[in-house]
Amino acid sequence: MLAIVLASSLAVLYLLAAGPAARECVGKENSLDLPAGYVQLGAWVVGSEHAVSLACRRDDSRWTLFLQRNVAAGDTSVPKWVTRVTLIIPRPRSGFTLASDCLVAGQKDPEVIAIVRETRSPRFVSIQRAWRADIRHESFVEIPTKGISCVNEASD
DSSP states (O other), rough: OOOOOOSOOOOOEOOOOOOOOHHHHTSSSHHHHHHOEEEEEEEEEEEETTEEEEEETOOOOEEEEEEEEOOOTTTOSSSOOEEEEEEEOOOOOEEEEEOOOEEEEEOOOOTTEEEOOOOOOOOOOEEEEEEEEETTTTEEEEEEEETTEOOTTOOO
């Protein structure tokens, strides 16, 4: 189960299984359709020109984060997504999941995605690893886990 939330903005992160297709996407215009063999699990938004989609390969192997940006000119309602960077991350092991609705030092941070220990509590507080989708620099940065907590959408 994945904790996925919609935030407010427009740059895209795809979480996909790693492979040559991921690296080949960088710098190219893409639709939001996933390559063959991938399953979309959810979506959320980061910043004003970036959004995030979460998917994994059907064989559930290593995952990759894709940071994409909407480069459509003007007020067009049709986005044009360009992949800016990719990052291979470990697939959460049993008892862990991925969360994106996180607080850092008590402040909401929509750019953070974390691997968290599953719990029935309303918040995930045992954070294994975390990354920030640095929209300004269009990169992914691994960040310290101290002070991070994330909403558990599935809590009782």
